[in-house]
Amino acid sequence: MKNNIFGFLILSTILLLASCSKTSLDLKDPVSPTISSVNSESGVVPFALGMWTKFAGADYWIAAHNHSIMGDEAFIPWGNYGWRWASQVFKITLPDGTVVTNPIGPAQKIQLQSTNSREAGEYNTFQYEWTAMYYTIASANTLLNVAKAPSFTFSGDAATKQKVLKAWAYWWRGWAYSRIGSMYIAGVVNNLSGASNYINNNFVSSADIIKEANANLDSAKTVLTGMTTNSTYTSMLDGSSTSIVPAFCNKNGIPSPDNWSRLCNTMKARNLLVNKKTKNFTTADWLEVQNLASTGLKSGDVTFTMGFTSDGNNDIVGLFWTPSIMLSDNNGNGGWLFCSERLIQEYKTGDARFTRNFISDYGIVLMNPRSRGIQYGTVYHAIDAEDGGDFTTMDNTTNVQAYLAPSYEENELMLAEAKINQNNIDAGLTHVDNVRSYQKASLTTVSGKGLTLALAKEELRRERRVALFLRGTAFYDARRWNVIAPVADGGGRAGANILVPKGYGTYTTNAIRPCFMEYNYMDYFDVPKNELDFNPSSATSVPVRQQ
């Protein structure tokens, strides 16, 4: 009996003491690394790699599709993420004079401003580009904070490693500010977020944001100047385990330091070109575009893109989001994004890019689905890469790259546009021919054929639409060419192809008919309430909402 009591006592004592230690409470997450991991070479490189999840994640692609559909190179009839409302055309006039007003009613601005609230949830389409860009900026800030620190030590070729990381941070921060300044009425410059809890409530104009963007692009160039493609540089960009680029995103090769510098110039040229209405461009503006673009990307240069692994996966956004997955294809996949009849009509007869990429053998692909608007209709599918196309893929295993940054073709066409507008027509058209040849269009050249200025501009316009399909410029072009402006301000598009269902106007058959479209879209988005609810703009700020 005594033993029992003793046993019980001892047992109790042991348990009490054993389980009492306070150190047993300090449990660390065995799965997630801590923020301090970034402060070492073995952590800072993976952190730079992780920035892909911010600038190329789902938020970015939702926004990228907004550019496509508001630029009317593609359409999405579905309401998810507010797409349907972002691309709601105000009015369509059929050839017989019948006016078809969109089924929502008001113009896009009123509709989008009404969903600018946190309560609108995913339908607040203003939030996506803002989110992707400011998350990218915060990551770049954190990266710079580490990479710039004098105390930070790298092994081996420390100078190259430090420079690549700095260039990476400046480039993506410049890219992100470029996109904010090119899309929103106002923005904040916050180069301390991420690294600290700093919040800036001084909202500045988009022009000021572009200035900040260009300053960052210049900083990137400064870092890249004098660098060479040595083994350390290569190993940081080649998709290997020491790389800041995933293996599935460098299928086109890696940019040399000079290539990367030229990319910064092309980005600066774009910033200038797309943020001013073309009709207001001065000769000086065109000259500046030309100067920047002439130091921009060359034939054979690569840019930053996103692709798939050999088994068809993409560890950034899964098997979704990128245009190659979402665009409706000839095998019945996609079904989110559809090519616009207004894109199809831009292809010149005999353009091999058209026959390579579009097919109508299924008859009507989609026509006014759920009565959401007749601009939502096409008879074309994109042809999968497996069947010879460029834009979509059936099982994602073929190398179809989604573009994140400007490309050689965009740079060429900026040169073309600048030269043509300075009445240097044939020199400009040579760049158009270069692009067609580069993209294997099999079209006869147009330079030296005595085209008038107007015809040259039309060649340029159509080529930008075709060559830069899904490259993120469609909306910028529609805006600067005044297509999305209200009719009262000279906007709209005549001769726009629309698959008009029978029963509309006097028509008794379904057919593609040339109509007049009044888009009447916002030029620049408002600042999303997801920002303003917790960061109200200061008294000295510029307006954060279109009046």
Add this chain to the structure above:
Amino acid sequence: MMKKILMGFTFLILMGLGSAMAQNIAVKGKVTTDKGEPIAGASIQVKSSTTGAIAGVDGSFTISVKKGAKLTVVAVGFESKEVTAAPNLDIQLAQDIKFLSEVVVTGVGVARDKKTVGIDLATLSSKDIPKSATASIEQALQGKIAGAQVLINSGAPGSGADIVLRTYTSLGGSYPLILLDGIQVYDLYSLDLSNIDRVEVIKGAAGGTLYGAQGGNGVIQIFTKRGSKNSGKPTITVGTKYTSDNILTGGWPLVNQFHHYQTDATGYIIDNNGKPVAPDANGLWPQPSFVNTDINTVNNKPFKEATYNHLSQAFNPAYSSNTNISVSGGAEKFDYAFTGSFFKQKNVVRNYFDRTNLTLNLGVELAKHLTLRSNTQLILQGDDLLNGSRFDIIQSENYFDFTKMYKGFTPTTLIKEAGQRNPLSEFEQHERYSKTNRMVQGFNLNYKLNKFVELDYKYGIDIWNTENFDYYKNQTAVPQYISNGYFWGNSGKGSVRDDYNRSTYQNSLASLILKTDFEKDFHINLPITTVTQVSYDWRKDKRHSFWVQGTELPAFPPVSIANTNTRTGSEGAYEFVTYGTMINQMVDWGKIAGAGFTLRSDYSSAFGQGSKPFTFPRGNIYIRPSQFFTSDFISDIKLRGAYGEAGVQPGAYQRQSTIGSGNFQGTGVYLAIPGTLNNPALRVQVTSELEIGSDIAITPKISANWFKNIGLTYNYYVRQSKDIIDQAPAPISFGAGGQVDNVISLKSHGMELSLDVAVYKSNKFNWNFGYRFSNPKTEVVSTYLGQPVIKGAYALRQGQNLGVFWGQYTLNNLNAVDQNGTKYITNPAGFAISSYGNVVDIATGKAVLSSSNDKALMGDPNPKTIMNFINNFTIMNNLSISFQVDWFNGNQIYNETRQWLYRDRRSVDFDMPVSWGNKAAGAYPVYYNSLYNSVSPTSWFVEDGSFVRLRDVSVSYTATKILGFINVFKSATFTLSGRNLWTKTKYSGLDPESVSTGSVGRGYDSFGFPNLKSLQCGVNFTF
């Protein structure tokens, strides 16, 4: 602190070593009801001592006591009785409708008479478990306890329940603490229903402080059946039940019977190319043409195509069986009870769920006053269920035939444009199973040192391992894969995934109990008794999960991750430790009044910068005015009041600042700023509860048979929950979504009423009636920066009820204004009021909604009142009939299923005529479709979710003498029962209970799996 407790322990043990012995006799007895049924678990206690015994499954017990000692016999639900010890005792207990004379333990620490408890404590004994509850303990609890909402929202086999005691205390869920014989376990899910002896429930912090922070959501304690010592031959019970299940389908059709698609001259639906809709060779249909749905289009064309009822194509009647066997008994120094339950349920969709529970409860008297009890429950559970996509089941065109095969396959996809799947084709390409091995082991070492001191040590471990296997076949030979690349799963080339989870919950609880009686022990002439409990409680929850997936299977067998081309995997972990000490002091003044005070202080893990213990107090008091008078009408009144604080500790690692990580195939690991930052300064969420109430026993004596006993329990409670952890949102330019923080506070209140009436009582006929009432309500007191918290369709706004629906609303008059006071309609001539009473734009035929930034309160998914009505009839002692009706009143449901059907113009509403202004009545699709609003929440889809449901009905016949079997069976019971057989509701969906649960997120009908309507027949034999 700990040192002092230990010294105290030692001293008290030494002090009690010299206890004396006297001459004893062996008492063998049996406790039965007045109908002769054994009362398992009855407690036999030697008066004024710590000696006692517990009756086994067959009601028998043995105990060694002093000659002539008085024995108090107590059982839940029966009137207690005092008898004088004799070698053979046959004790009959009368059913006690008052429910006041039970011995209870949960929330009071040390077992005591419920009459002298200062908190509300609800109980349920095994005999109160409805006969139709066959699948889970949760089913057994539904509607039985006032204030306990047991929400089962799915008829899928193995579905657990969301349990809310009173109100919500946090945003993350308010699941109560579950104790199994005094030991904390993960949850009720999968524990054996058949070996429950009784259940005790305390509903919040006023009682729950005793169990630490986790007690703030209330506590449910399960007591399992035990054997009895010296019972001679073992008692064997065998029972089996067969169940037939069907899904509930509501009182209305969901989908349209007419259409408005374009048709050809013969009336067949055509596609956009003008051809009659027909599937291609692989079963893929074209989009029907409904262009030009102008204002005058009417949904009135009958389908000339063959149509199919998709609910009956997808759901079939299913049968399940439930068998259990129990063997119990004991010898001089030990008792045992073994239970085996075997449950196999066929799903109404397809495939099976099965569960085996094996329980062994052993008690051993190691030495005089030193007992060891071990309770082991082994649970083996598995299923290969495939439930199909209910979205596609409901959303598919009426003329799709799910069962038709093309080229030997049911088509993967039915219609190209909408990408709509054939839910039944998944079963050809997808296989999965889940296997769970769970073991719950509890040890209890108890030493009754002397009449003052009792030492008790409990240790429990709940080990839970689950493996989920998921396999999609290589579908490259399937016609629709070849033609369109359609497949199920991650890859057309197939995939295999295995998930493995291992969880262990340990609970160690050491207690010292000190009892004094001033009169007997100290000869002080005051009727004061005291009970002091000092406990040290340690708990550890450790979980680890990992998965591996292989994609691209070869065409040859076997199916194995080892044979796949690409493999990925990851892992997750969770570890939580808490420990603390508790002192609980109770002082009673006779049976008249008493007061208790508790102080509990706990540390919890991941303390980061805040490594301080959290201390919670509790106090309670009762007084029984009925002790001051004698009344023929009221036999007992107890008034009680209690206050307690408890809470919820931050989740594991929430106080540790971590960074996001992942892996890019081919390159490697990446790091990234996480979406939400952790917070080292997080505090414990604190819930305080004040509860006042009364327990009253009324014995009217107005008739020999009518209304002999009425028991009434009433509670009123007020709760406050502060420092609730949620994301404190940040502006996007901050660089992350925000940081977890203590940002929200809630308050709630309500009352509860339990009434039990012996309506009629005679030798031949008994009628007992039970009534339960509660009206819980939770309000949002404050949010972060006062900003509304947006959670999908829900918005938490200061001053409003928690969990309300928030959305756009249909305008109901032409003068409607928005939140800024601006009139919506500036030209009233262009608008009219429809026959539904909402504003319609005459020009477009569309209903007018408030703008999407002008949202308002649309409804509240929380019921205003919950009532349950329980009737039990006993006829001629052996035939019993019972039924239970549950009534949820005043709650709304957001019918998102219906809203989705509005998208494709396929709700049954589209068949209904509507009119406005001068427009003739017609089923105008443009009108209905305008209400779809892209599944953005709209008041139109908020419906009254009130319902009255016949939860249980059962008829049971017990035979003690059956021709030919008289010598084999002690008794045999035959039962017929039904569950959810009848529902009365205005709700238009399939099942008003098949809606989402949770504090913020409740009441959404989004293609849920309806509950089951089931019929059971069963037999039960006792040998």
